[in-house]
Amino acid sequence: MKFFFFHLMPYAYLDPDYDKTYVTDWLLYPNSNYDPQKGAELYNRYLDEIEYADALGFDGVCVNEHHQTAYGLMPTPGVLAGALSRRTKTVKIAVLGRALPLLNNPLTVAEEYAILDNITRGRLIAGFVRGIGVEYHASGVNPTESHDRFHEAHDLILRAWTQPGPFPFEGKYYQFDYVNVWPRPYQQPHPPVWIPSQGSSETIRWASAKERRYVYLQTFSPVTALFRYMDMYREEARKSGYEASPDQLGWSITTYVAKTDEQALQEAKPHIEFFVNKFLRMPMEMLLPPGYLSLSSMKGVMAAKASLGRQRTMEELIEQGQFICGSPETVRRRLSEYQDRAGFNLVLPNLHFGTLPADLTRRNTELFAREVMPALRDRLPAGGREKARA
Amino acid sequence: MAGHTETKVTLHGCDIHVMRGGSGAPLVYLHGSGGGGLWLPWMEDLARQFSVIVPEHPGFGHSDTPEWLDGIHDVALFYLEFLAAENLTGVHLMGGSLGGWIAAEIAMLDASRLKTLTLIGPAGINVPGVHKPDMFLWPADELARQLFHDKAMGDEAAKRAIDPAGADVRMKNIYTVARLAWHPRFYDPLLMKWLKRVKLPTLVVWGREDRILPVATAQGFAERLPQAEIEIVPDCGHLPQIEKKDIFVERVTRFIAGSGR
Numbered sequence: 132m133k134f135f136f137f138h139l140m141p142y143a144y145l146d147p148d149y150d151k152t153y154v155t156d157w158l159l160y161p162n163s164n165y166d167p168q169k170g171a172e173l174y175n176r177y178l179d180e181i182e183y184a185d186a187l188g189f190d191g192v193c194v195n196e197h198h199q200t201a202y203g204l205m206p207t208p209g210v211l212a213g214a215l216s217r218r219t220k221t222v223k224i225a226v227l228g229r230a231l232p233l234l235n236n237p238l239t240v241a242e243e244y245a246i247l248d249n250i251t252r253g254r255l256i257a258g259f260v261r262g263i264g265v266e267y268h269a270s271g272v273n274p275t276e277s278h279d280r281f282h283e284a285h286d287l288i289l290r291a292w293t294q295p296g297p298f299p300f301e302g303k304y305y306q307f308d309y310v311n312v313w314p315r316p317y318q319q320p321h322p323p324v325w326i327p328s329q330g331s332s333e334t335i336r337w338a339s340a341k342e343r344r345y346v347y348l349q350t351f352s353p354v355t356a357l358f359r360y361m362d363m364y365r366e367e368a369r370k371s372g373y374e375a376s377p378d379q380l381g382w383s384i385t386t387y388v389a390k391t392d393e394q395a396l397q398e399a400k401p402h403i404e405f406f407v408n409k410f411l412r413m414p415m416e417m418l419l420p421p422g423y424l425s426l427s428s429m430k431g432v433m434a435a436k437a438s439l440g441r442q443r444t445m446e447e448l449i450e451q452g453q454f455i456c457g458s459p460e461t462v463r464r465r466l467s468e469y470q471d472r473a474g475f476n477l478v479l480p481n482l483h484f485g486t487l488p489a490d491l492t493r494r495n496t497e498l499f500a501r502e503v504m505p506a507l508r509d510r511l512p513a514g515g516r517e518k519a520r521a
Numbered sequence: 522m523a524g525h526t527e528t529k530v531t532l533h534g535c536d537i538h539v540m541r542g543g544s545g546a547p548l549v550y551l552h553g554s555g556g557g558g559l560w561l562p563w564m565e566d567l568a569r570q571f572s573v574i575v576p577e578h579p580g581f582g583h584s585d586t587p588e589w590l591d592g593i594h595d596v597a598l599f600y601l602e603f604l605a606a607e608n609l610t611g612v613h614l615m616g617g618s619l620g621g622w623i624a625a626e627i628a629m630l631d632a633s634r635l636k637t638l639t640l641i642g643p644a645g646i647n648v649p650g651v652h653k654p655d656m657f658l659w660p661a662d663e664l665a666r667q668l669f670h671d672k673a674m675g676d677e678a679a680k681r682a683i684d685p686a687g688a689d690v691r692m693k694n695i696y697t698v699a700r701l702a703w704h705p706r707f708y709d710p711l712l713m714k715w716l717k718r719v720k721l722p723t724l725v726v727w728g729r730e731d732r733i734l735p736v737a738t739a740q741g742f743a744e745r746l747p748q749a750e751i752e753i754v755p756d757c758g759h760l761p762q763i764e765k766k767d768i769f770v771e772r773v774t775r776f777i778a779g780s781g782r
Contacts, residue, residue, distance in 0.1 A: 268657070273703040275696060416658050421699035426692060 132470065132507045135191035135225060136184035136496065137383055137479040140177045140211075141410050142201035143486045144169045155413045157200040157265050170204065178214055180483060180492055185219035187500035191256065192219065193383075193479055196228020198262075199269040202410045209243040216250045223254050227327050227348070227383075227479075230262030231288075232280035233270040237305060240284075241291040241312045248317040257322040259285055263329075265417040275422025278333060280304050292321040327383070330360045331428060339364045339379075341371040348381040348479065354452030354469060356435070357382060361473045377512050381477030382469070385454050385484045388498040392457040398491055399456050400445045406485030407443050455480075459502035466503070471513040525560045525568070530576070532602055538583035540575040543568025546636070547609045548777075550575045551600070553618030553760075554656070554702070555668070556694040558582040563762045566770045571613065576603065578623070580697030582690050593701050593709055597626035604634045613777055617641035617762060618734065619702065626712055628719045637780045638723040639773055640742065642734050642759050644707040646716065648741040653707065653734060657699065661691060670730040670758040707734070716745040722780040723749040726769065728757035750776060 142165060145156055153160050181192045192215065194208040205211055208228040215224055224247065229240050248255040261281045267274040283302045287310070290300070296311030316322055326338040327348040338345040347364050349357045361380050368375035385403065389395035415436065424432055448454035455465045466478060482499055483492045525542030540560050548571035550564065557577040567573050578596055580586040589595055600623065604612060612635050616624030621643025628638050656664050665682035669675040681687070723746050727736045739751050752772055754761045761769045 267703075271704040273699065275700040275703070414658070414660075416660060420657060420703075421692075421695045422703075426696065429692065 132466070132476055132478050132504075132510055133190040133378075134499075134504050135193050135223070135381075135477065135479045136181060136189045137193040137195070137227070137481045138177055138181050138483055139195050139202070139481060140173070140204045141406070141485065142170065142204055143173060145201045145409060145486075147405070147409065150409065150412060155417065156202060156410060157197075157413050158268055158417060160201060162199075164201070174204065176489055177483070178211070178218075180489070180496065181215060182218050183493065184482075184496060184500070185222040187496060188504070189222055189500065191223035191225055193225040193227045196226075196230055196260070196262070198233075198266050200265075209240075209247065212247050212255075213250075216247055216254070219254075221254075223256050224251060225256035225258060225325060227258040227325065228260060229258060230260050230266055231284035232277045233262055233266055233272050234284060237284035237287050238291060238307070238310065238312060241288045242314075244288075244322060245292070245312060245314045245316045248322050249314050251317075253318040253322075255316075255318070255322045256325050258325045258327060259288075260327055261334075261423075263418065264420045264423045265413060267420050267423060268417060273422070274420040276304065277423055278425075282337070289321065292316050325381070328360075329432075330356055331424065332363065333425060333428070335360060335363050336367050339367040339371060339375060341368075341373055344368075344373075344375075344379060346379050346381055346477065348383055348477070349475075350383045351385070351453060354473070357452070357469070357473050361475060365474065377474055377476035380473070380475035381479055382473065382475045383479040383481065384452075384469075385448075386462060386480040386482060386499065387454075387456045387484075387487075387495055388459055388462050388503060389494070390458065390498075392461055395457045395461075396445070399454075399487075402485040402487040402491075403445050403448060403454055403456070404443070404485075407448060410485060459498060462499070462503050463506055466507060467510065470510065474512040476511065525564070525573075530603065530606070532606055533587065533589070533599065535579050535585045535587040535599070537579060537585070537603075538577040540564075541573065543571055543573050545571045546611055546613060546777075547572045547574060548613040548615060549600075549604070549609070551614075551616035551620030551623050552578065552581070553616075553620050554694070554698045555618075555665075556582050556690060558690075561763065563766045563770055566766070567773070570774065574607075574609075576600075578620075578697070580700065581694050586693070586697065590697070590700065593622065593626055594630075594711075596623050596701065597630055600627050601631055601634075610634050611636045613637045613639070615639040615641070615773070616643065618759065619644055619698065619707075621645065622702075622707070622709070622712075625716060625719070626709065628721060628723075629712055629715050632719060632721055635721055637777055638719065638721045639726065639776065640723065641726045641762060641769075642728060642731050643725070643742070644702065644734060645709060646713045646738065646741045646745070647705065647708040648738050651735050651737045651741075653738075654732065655706070656733065657703070664733075667732045668759045669764055670728065670756055671764060674764060675758075713741075713745075716742075719746060720748070722776070724752060724773065724776040725749050726752045726754060726761050726772065728759055728761050728764065729753050729755045730757060731759045733759040 194211045196208045197203040198206045208226045244257050291312045297309040300307045325346040328334045338347045365375045387399040482496045528539050577584040614624050621640040622645030625645045661682040662679040665678035666675040725742050727739045757765045
């Protein structure tokens with residue numbers, strides 16, 4: 132397994148009673164509730180936490196993108212990746228964002244990623260996403276154009292990185308007479324591409340296709356969904372004419388480690404429940420605007436998200452495999468078990484979540500790095516799957 | 522009762538569902554965001570005097586969703602093709618809400634086949650400072666309830682709006698509404714500039730208690746259409762043709778008669 136420390140940078144001072152007045156902390160929750168003094172403290176603390184992961188020997192660190200919300204303070208993740216690119220020395224830096232359809236000029240991402248790749252001498256991992264449904268409310272971009280804009284913006288960026296410029300680009304949504312991006316990426320032909328998703332079959336088919344073979348990341352979902360979508364990826368790869376490597380599959384999983392199971396459960400409970408019940412609170416109309424998914428996918432996803440408005444407990448999250456919590460032994464066992472069943476080789480632990488304070492975050496990260504990672508580092512999925520690439 | 526027939530019309534690779542009833546001068550009605558496909562009592566009333574033609578827009582209900590459907594102008598141009606294919610002239614064009622927007626676009630682009638224009642609580646323009654609620658953030662039953670001023674009618678509509686039997690059509694409809702109206706939200710800057718081209722006799726009917734598109738928006742139409750008659754219907758929500766059917770039918774009939782049919 133390879134390990135990528137993943138931070139969401141929530142506004143941890145979110146008023147726990149905000150939901151008595153507001154249905155959500157996204158989009159409609161007034162930004163007058165953001166205190167810049169506290170926010171400045173959080174940004175610096177969170178960046179310290181990510182930099183610490185570099186010192187502790189993680190393979191990589193990840194930043195995220197969401198807009199107009201207390202859930203995460205990384206609307207322009209490139210800025211944070213830029214801050215990290217000089218302070219970290221060895222980790223890969225994965226930008227698990229850049230919601231391409233929201234952009235009027237996707238070449239800005241080609242430029243931004245290429246700069247990061249140059250500064251870090253090739254430590255950048257380029258994430259491309261559609262953005263979750265609420266971003267279409269926040270940006271005004273038409274959700275019915277989401278898939279098409281994503282594909283077109285992606286094609287433009289990849290061509291800008293790989294095809295000598297200047298050349299014209301004539302798309303439906305994007306048109307340029309001159310595509311000639313300076314700088315070119317440091318990694319050739321281009322940085323690795325990762326595609327995080329909640330599990331859209333269209334996205335999985337596209338990412339797994341032989342000509343792309345992009346890394347697919349399953350984000351916050353029950354393990355039943357994880358298993359289904361990773362099986363789907365391998366199946367699509369096979370249909371496309373090759374066998375997918377475990378290095379093409381990653382799992383983003385909120386994780387908490389303490390000396391004993393009891394201690395871990397007791398310490399994590401208020402913070403993971405705050406994460407899921409306060410930060411993730413959003414009505415269905417915001418999460419799934421019309422057209423964001425194909426008509427056929429929409430019904431299934433609406434059913435899967437039916438728990439959206441319900442209060443959930445830590446125990447439920449652990450049961451469904453949306454949270455791993457316990458002693459180092461318990462965490463190693465759960466990760467091994469899920470790796471064998473799902474076949475991933477990339478693990479993106481969210482070692483900070485919700486309101487988890489700095490001291491517990493630091494200890495969680497240390498215990499994970501020292502007592503979980505070493506034992507699993509050379510571990511591959513059981514069942515004779517193709518050996519991971521070096 | 523005159524009754525009605527249902528037909529299919531194929532144009533530009535798109536099958537649309539069309540209801541027709543009555544006889545007389547052609548009156549074409551364009552439905553709103555909630556969809557069409559239902560022959561309603563007020564249509565029956567108007568069918569006593571007019572040849573009432575009620576198509577379901579591309580992307581709605583029983584009609585196809587064609588590849589070329591990108592925005593409101595595609596629908597307006599499609600209907601100009603439809604009027605030509607049906608060889609209709611002297612048309613009394615009428616539209617409600619989203620359909621009012623489409624009707625206004627048609628009239629702006631080419632009014633040569635039109636005789637009068639009736640807009641019922643139409644979308645299509647934006648009046649700065651007039652706050653429109655965001656219907657895309659309302660659950661379906663809440664949206665349906667807000668359509669009516671009358672509470673009993675609203676409750677009844679809310680119940681229908683979550684009936685599983687209509688779920689597929691409702692989802693298809695709202696996808697198309699988003700395609701046409703997501704951004705800018707329910708208006709067209711081009712129409713705002715060039716609506717003044719419309720020299721037809723025009724009636725703008727608005728429910729005074731419209732909670733979907735505020736009645737204050739009527740002012741924006743009045744400014745651009747100096748010849749328009751504005752009719753504000755009291756104690757009425759977004760759908761005067763349903764909530765105040767008799768008043769609506771009488772007013773429209775009088776308007777058309779006064780416009781030299």
